[in-house]
Amino acid sequence: MSDRAIFALEIALVAFGFAVHVARLSRKRALSFKYTVGWISICLFGIFASPLVFLITPLANSLRLTPTALLIAISTVAVAVILVQLSVSISGNQRKMETLVRENAILRESLGVSIKDKKPNDAD
Amino acid sequence: MMLTSQNTLVIVPAFNEQESIFGVVQKVKQLGFNVLVVDDGSNDLTSHRAKAGGAQVLELSMNLGVGGALQSGFNYAVQHDYEAIVQLDADGQHPVNEIKNLIDKANTSDADVVLASRFLNENTEMDISQSRHFAMWILRVVASRACRTRISDSSSGFRLIRKPLLSHFAKSFPSHYLGDTFEALVISGRKKYKVVEVSAPFKDRMYGQSSATNKTAILLIFRALVVTSFGLHFQLPKKTEFRAD
Numbered sequence: 001m002s003d004r005a006i007f008a009l010e011i012a013l014v015a016f017g018f019a020v021h022v023a024r025l026s027r028k029r030a031l032s033f034k035y036t037v038g039w040i041s042i043c044l045f046g047i048f049a050s051p052l053v054f055l056i057t058p059l060a061n062s063l064r065l066t067p068t069a070l071l072i073a074i075s076t077v078a079v080a081v082i083l084v085q086l087s088v089s090i091s092g093n094q095r096k097m098e099t100l101v102r103e104n105a106i107l108r109e110s111l112g113v114s115i116k117d118k119k120p121n122d123a124d
Numbered sequence: 125m126m127l128t129s130q131n132t133l134v135i136v137p138a139f140n141e142q143e144s145i146f147g148v149v150q151k152v153k154q155l156g157f158n159v160l161v162v163d164d165g166s167n168d169l170t171s172h173r174a175k176a177g178g179a180q181v182l183e184l185s186m187n188l189g190v191g192g193a194l195q196s197g198f199n200y201a202v203q204h205d206y207e208a209i210v211q212l213d214a215d216g217q218h219p220v221n222e223i224k225n226l227i228d229k230a231n232t233s234d235a236d237v238v239l240a241s242r243f244l245n246e247n248t249e250m251d252i253s254q255s256r257h258f259a260m261w262i263l264r265v266v267a268s269r270a271c272r273t274r275i276s277d278s279s280s281g282f283r284l285i286r287k288p289l290l291s292h293f294a295k296s297f298p299s300h301y302l303g304d305t306f307e308a309l310v311i312s313g314r315k316k317y318k319v320v321e322v323s324a325p326f327k328d329r330m331y332g333q334s335s336a337t338n339k340t341a342i343l344l345i346f347r348a349l350v351v352t353s354f355g356l357h358f359q360l361p362k363k364t365e366f367r368a369d
Binding site: 106109 | 162171172180181182183184185186188192195196199200203299
């Protein structure tokens with residue numbers, strides 16, 4: 001077996017293991033569907049890209065890159081896209097949480113309900 | 125619309141200010157204003173003492189920072205049909221008696237924001253380090269350019285904001301340090317909202333200590349400059365010339 005084949009097999013094994021882990025997280029509902037699709041897509045790319053490296057060799061040559069460098073570049077872009085999407089989600093969730101805290105406070109004020117459990121007599 | 129003590133709400137964001145909040149609320153109430161204390165997730169008796177002083181209190185279940193607390197107050201003011209708000213610190217630094225000057229200035233100048241400035245009066249003396257003084261000078265220059273008028277105290281937290289700017293800020297407002305003061309000022313100025321200043325003598329804090337040390341303050345000032353220089357802040361709608369009376 002050539003060095004290139006061994007390398008491709010190693011990458012495929014790691015990607016497969018990662019895909020199994022992502023699938024498990026998804027089944028536990030620890031990962032939303034869109035992130036599951038994103039990560040599984042990257043895993044599939046890792047599994048199949050190395051054995052089919054001859055397919056991208058012409059493109060890599062035209063870009064004056066090695067096929068491996070091109071694969072790494074594509075994977076990096078895919079990961080970056082997921083990370084940007086993740087950042088957008090986190091920022092959006094933070095905004096929603098702050099809005100919820102504010103609206104909760106205004107609602108409680110209108111209902112005259114306090115979240116503090118200390119007696120008002122403790123005040124002074 | 126003319127601003128009065130009836131249609132202007134005094135908002136006091138407070139975090140663990142149980143020693144000073146009662147006195148601040150009482151002073152404002154004596155002037156005939158409604159007071160809203162926004163308890164920003166305090167774990168002391170801040171909200172009880174504010175209520176004891178006669179304030180309405182919003183209790184945030186977690187700490188959102190001064191800007192987040194203020195935005196809660198802006199929402200409350202808009203929902204209760206106030207025309208303007210005056211923002212006041214809970215630590216007793218701001219001279220409560222100057223609230224009426226802010227309102228008078230807003231009425232005579234038709235300004236959207238009236239800032240109470242520590243530095244408008246040249247004789248004001250405050251204990252500020254050289255590095256912080258330099259950073260504040262840079263902020264003043266940037267804010268003055270954005271507002272097209274001389275701003276002597278761009279980080280003042282004692283100010284009046286009226287509609288329609290108040291309604292816009294109720295929807296979106298920066299919550300981090302200097303976001304609620306300097307950035308909000310720059311954003312307003314760039315969208316042609318009118319900003320004016322009045323002189324106000326600030327006092328030293330009666331209790332507690334400032335939330336930002338000199339080192340962190342310099343870093344946050346740098347951040348504020350980056351945000352405003354590259355326009356990374358949220359966008360306000362442009363001011364329309366007509367204000368309904």
